[in-house]
Amino acid sequence: MAFRGILRTGSDVEALFLSDVSNDGPALLLIALGKATAGADTDGDVAAPGGRARVELKRLERGFLELVLDVKLEADKGRLQLFADGQMRDDEAIEGDTRWTYLVKAQPGA
């Protein structure tokens, strides 16, 4: 399931990929917010096998957020986590390339 739900505007998000020690090679973790007003904010990091990749975006604006994990082999594994304002939002053991998407919008009534 790629679409994970809603994130609130103004929040800070952080994503971690914990690379399995048995993985064959490095994994690339990318995050990008396509802003409703135009343009995009991005971040990226690399995890060696057994290591960790961390990306973050602060003060999200309204838009569409993509989190993409690109591993070396489809059998490479690890744990992908996303935190919003320090709280764990999503946490899943994954295998192979993975994409999570979120809609960033204001709180209703805000």
Place this chain on the structure above:
Amino acid sequence: MLRASIGFFVCMFVLPHSAFAQREASAREACRDVFPSLPGAPSIPRQDVDCEVVAALIVDRQTQPFFSVLRKAIPARELQSTRPSGASTSGTGGQNEAIAAPQPIALAAATLAAVGSDGGSDAIASIAVNPAMLLTDPADKEAVARLSRFLDLSLLVPVDGIDRDEDGDIDYFGLRVRINATGLSNGSRLLEQAQLALGRIAELDAQRVAIIEQQLVDATDVQACARELAGDGANEESLVAACGAPITLEISPTDYETLARALAVAREEADSRYLGLDLRFDVGDPTLGAVPLARGRFLTAGLAAGRNYAFGADALSRYGVNARLAVRYASLSDTALTSFAAEGGIGLEVRRPFETQQVAAGLGLEFRQGGEEGSENQTQTNFLMVRSSLRVPLSASAALSIGFGKPLTGDTSSQLSVAFDSGLLLPRR
């Protein structure tokens, strides 16, 4: 006249606005009703769902197939493991690499090396494990990933016992720790290019969400339109029937191919360099009796780095340069002599994947300089040695490697080793 003006104002502005607001509210309720039943819909509180959320789900589903190009862009060699499958025997007569590289094994491995030197022949066994496997349940991958620090630990012992002369002292054992770091750092130009490519896609997806949201609000049957857009197999006829108008998202495969290329190049860069820490601790006689009075304790700490490049028409083969520099502390047992020495080396390696292994050949120079004058033989210092190595796979997890070292200067022995390397196959979940 005033009544006519007020009536005109209400008809032109208030009523349409009111009708628009009613349509939006109606569409919002329809989107809330249909969202839970759409394929791939996550659990979201009903009051938080509107047509924009439905549109985001639709855009995600319609663009997901284009991300499959990430797999197609991977070269064939990426399907083959290139991780070394042997335990470390570096720094002993059983060293089977021209220049020892601190690239850890994946899980566990063993090497059995037959060594020939001026002192005769012997055999060394080396077993390598990843310490995370000792500290946690291997099935708990989250804990393993958290605890691991991309290193392995090798234990080396002579094959026929660690106290062959039965004098109560260990003849020899060695410990090796290899730690490796990726060659691509956060903020590198190649990584930024991949970020830009994904940023472009995210920007387009945000625009698509706005387009789909408006089309849902304008649809004659919001729920049917949402189901058609979120499902598989929609065509123009079915979209017109459900949404009241043909709806197509302009999605260019080029954007995803650009991302795939950028990712492949960035990962290639990450995989082609290494910087590692190489720690060695030896107790006993690392010459295995070749040199009298050579027993002691030896601690070596160094850095190793390497860079490799693809070559050949199919870019499967790689050649590279490896180098290491370390400091070695020696404390001899029989003479109570202690000394420091600098050691290191530089070498060339060529390798080519062969199924899950690799064929590799290397040639290099190693040196060790330092120590007390007159004790070079015991501390194995002040030499320059040429080393060569050849590694041939025997099976998916085993390989045969041959290493030869001949001193160019210094009073140290030539060495020949023939080793059998075996790596533990990883379980697949």
